[in-house]
Amino acid sequence: MDQSGYLGSMIFIFSDFGVNGPYSGTMRSMVMRGAGDVPVCDLMCDAPDRNPKAASYLLAALSREFRAGDVVLAVVDPGVGSVRKGIVVEADGVSYIGPDNGLFELIIRRASKVTIKSIDWRPEAASASFHGRDIFAPVAAWVATNQAFRASPMQLADRCVAAQEWPDELDEVIYVDTYGNLMTGISARGQDEKLVINNHVLGGARTFSDVHPGDGFHYANSIGLCEIAVNCGRADQVFAAGIGTRVCAG
Amino acid sequence: MDQSGYLGSMIFIFSDFGVNGPYSGTMRSMVMRGAGDVPVCDLMCDAPDRNPKAASYLLAALSREFRAGDVVLAVVDPGVGSVRKGIVVEADGVSYIGPDNGLFELIIRRASKVTIKSIDWRPEAASASFHGRDIFAPVAAWVATNQAFRASPMQLADRCVAAQEWPDELDEVIYVDTYGNLMTGISARGQDEKLVINNHVLGGARTFSDVHPGDGFHYANSIGLCEIAVNCGRADQVFAAGIGTRVCAG
């Protein structure tokens, strides 16, 4: 009996809308209504705020949760609702729907098989400001239920030009969690490697209890990224760091 | 092919319970258990806290998300668990379940066809403090699944008397979002109209990028309300405003 073999496709939502307010719920309801029996799961709603670059490295790390057939509705400003079209990226069997602002850059780059379509369909009355609800959510539901909609094939080279310049790994903090731990855009480093953040040199460890209280360290987090933490402390405060802070080899 | 034609009814939850604590989850679980296959979606759980007046204008604006057949479980204090009965409002085919404290006043007033029932059913052991879980949630599930329960027709005129005095549009801030943007209880104004909030005169714009950084403006938000914002700033701080702050024509 193979007990790691899950079945069934899912729809994931990844956004910077926050847990409060009506926006997450409104967009989610549009997907749920359109997608019938396909389960819809909020993956996270505090993606790096209006920062598609940091969000792109985070989403790529989280993609290990996705299986072929899954649909990922991902919305991070800016560029949502702009003149640039929304896109559907199919990467190794997983479909990503969202803005063409670089959010899917690392997904695209790391996939072995990828195609892009631009979304041509428009609702009769789209809000100037809420393409997540009015365009991306219905399209995600249609993709999840194999329904057709107006779209055009797009050349890979025509995707967000600025994002094509981004490095393969981002040596910066890309997310700060509730405890002040710092996720970086680089993959996990060996425990014997040194990292430097704001002039602090850190060694590696397997987990928190392997260092003294108050000590900083880097470790392989549960989505494969190099994460910087302080045992019994807040790394963001101890190292005066936030999204965008550089992390270098020591 | 009509791609705007979604199918299937849904249950929405609108409350002031907050994202933390066991109350949102407890109430949601009662609806999910009772409603079987009907999808349940948290619309928002940070409705104006203990403020059914502000919440009433917000819920009415959000009602554009609902379709005939949908069920909306809405709970905002005070008045929940008091001697006044809970009600079921059917407005243009959408059923709203919650307290008779004015929360549905604007829904009722703007509907073209509306009926009200008072909820007579009582569980054998209702908590003194949690009618959302013990009364409204089971009733919402029964309405969504077409099951009978004890209720009595109610005259429209017998609904919450204080709320019947509220204006058709509320010229006040009714919600402050995570970014400090100020939703008002008035519908979106033309871009050439001026608004005044705490002695600041604001012009209209289509969206943030149409004004200079630091400038305040009003615009049509994605649920049709007039919203006040500051490009690259927090309107709540710049204008020292919060829920209840007056907004006047300039």
Next chain:
Amino acid sequence: MDQSGYLGSMIFIFSDFGVNGPYSGTMRSMVMRGAGDVPVCDLMCDAPDRNPKAASYLLAALSREFRAGDVVLAVVDPGVGSVRKGIVVEADGVSYIGPDNGLFELIIRRASKVTIKSIDWRPEAASASFHGRDIFAPVAAWVATNQAFRASPMQLADRCVAAQEWPDELDEVIYVDTYGNLMTGISARGQDEKLVINNHVLGGARTFSDVHPGDGFHYANSIGLCEIAVNCGRADQVFAAGIGTRVCAG
């Protein structure tokens, strides 16, 4: 017609992961994917942080929401991902999956019929730090769908030894809600009993409106616990209290 007779099992999630970040969503998605049609409901994600003792009393109080056949995935650090195995506790027909760190101690003690199994199954590549996603979530899905997995019967006496010393009721604050109300680990007291918290003597009341604004009191909260509150105030601030603060008979 028996209108209190809900049907169908559910899966509940109880954790200290917080509403932000990818961890709640990632673990939830693993349960949803594995459990097919069984509804999954987040009960709360701000359980007492890294405090399985306080969380154990809270979870036991919340267990009144569960019905025979339900599955509860509960994860509170520390001890998750340690050498101690995860466990499945079946208590009066409800299955609890999580770490053997005392989190289920009060559930076990208050049940009339209880069995424990240790989880022997391991995924091929489990994260060092995220057993919630990699072990407990799949097991919860299998339990909910009656699938077999590798597990061993465990003696009750072999469960977390430290927890076996905990009292039957905990005379301390175990949770502070958004409004500063203080849930305690003792069951609701009669309104004529006095309680003392940090030298403040409090009488009992039925609900907030039964005391003067600014007055503190204790009352029976909606999950049967003795809760301390201040009408129109924050009890945590007025009484300088937090999780762990003692509450004594007055």
